[in-house]
Amino acid sequence: MSKFTFPESIKSRPVYGTLAPRDGSAHLLVADAHGAEAILDMATPEMMAKAHIIYIPKGEAFEEDLRALNPASFYSGPSYGAAEPRLRKALQDAKMGLQVYLAGTEGLMGQAQNEAMAAGIPHTAIQTEHRGSVARRMQCVHCKGITEDVETDPFVCSHCGLNLFVRDHYSRRLAAYQGVRVDAEDPGNVPAPKGIYE
């Protein structure tokens, strides 16, 4: 799958790079869906001998390819929420020199980055690469509820039901973009939803 080039945006919006192996005492790799391809593109046998891969397939068929890399530890789980306790444990047990690599959707990378930051790793030391869906993890600024995998602008908040427009303003702490009621000044006048980058 080709990589999506995000348009220029404001300074709170995350910028993603391309994963590259770094020297490290251990390697923690977290990916969802097409994020597997970023791992497959850079994995080396030396790295995999010290690697822990946490993968959320989201219906994509990369699990066997990842297993074939022979990482020291491999996990495939049904959702980020299900994987989170394991990720936390991995970060808790981490020693100096751990390298963290995140790949896939923005929601996955943002949440995993947050966990790593909570464990004391500065966000600037974490590698990220976007692959796959360009859907966003959105916080409703009004009810504070998070709606996962938002593909259109505007969208309906999955908690309070307001019609929200999709801002580029992003909070690392919440791992989410901000959604704001689109028809606050003209109730009922909700534009037809279209793809976020259309």
Next chain:
Amino acid sequence: MSIQFNDETFRDDYSFYNSERAIKRFPFPFHEDSYMYSVNMEQHRGGPADSVYEKRFDVDEHYVAEMRDRAMVLADDPLRCQSLPHMTLAGWDLLELIMVSKSEDYPDLFELHRDGNNWRWINKPLGIDDSFVFLDETTLPYGPMEYITRQAQGDFCVLDQRDDNLWMDAGMVTTQADWSLDFDIGMNFFEWHAPVPLAHEKGIFVRALKFLLNIQQGAPARRLNWTMTVNPLLDTSPENYHKWGIQKTTLTPENIGAKQHLRVELQTFFRLPRSNALVFPIRCYLCSFQDIMTVPKWGRRLHRVVRDLPVELATYKGFIDNRPMMLDYLKNFDDGLETSAGIWPDLDTEPPLQT
């Protein structure tokens, strides 16, 4: 001078009003007949007698009512006041700064008695008389930042300084111009300003940050910022935008003079001694168009500024749709005469409106 505190509201029936004295000391933000972003910083070391610049933390006739409004906002949404765990010391610094400043600047209203770390704080307008141990959180009903900012007008952002940047790591934000502390907490200077149009390209934030990083203890700075608000609503938060946004559509040619308010922020910046954090109080002053028009110079100038403001700024400040109606009203107060330089009303020297 002793202050008569207004019994007024900033919501529902909007009984807020400015006395004649408050109008004359309103911090009109335009020093010339046009406006564009600039790093308009100056030292915060007093100013003309009875101006909002005179004291370190201005206390005015709205004090008691504003604190009542803040308590209501916090009861509805406690996330408006947050402090990341490493910011508690900065909260004590802020408490000390405000208590010392207010007790020295308004000795008839506030008293601070210190015996080592055993402090007694008396706030007469709010009827508070508390004894506590400085730096011991268990002796106050709230954390130090929340305790003192429930007693101080304006929003307060407490910024940690590290990695050559400033980080929005604590704050009390209930009177904001449409930004969310809960969303922005933890962001650096460029990130929390990310949504502001044009200013990044003009290099404003790079220069402003450089200035702020170098603010020293005892040498605070200040600037004015502004926007527009329909009705004297302090809590123009994004959290409640789905409720107040609609009020922007209630302007009519008949009510615009009373309903449309110029909203001015007196922003000050103080270095804090123990934490090396920077506190950034953002004090909001509201004045209706019809009250501003009682100062002829301000009437002339406001018309010209609103008329000539770039579309991006009028959009960002949220009044692009109402601008034509504003101009229809304001043009009646602009007779084309020149205006004197500077923000002050100059009532004795500027001519009355020529009709």
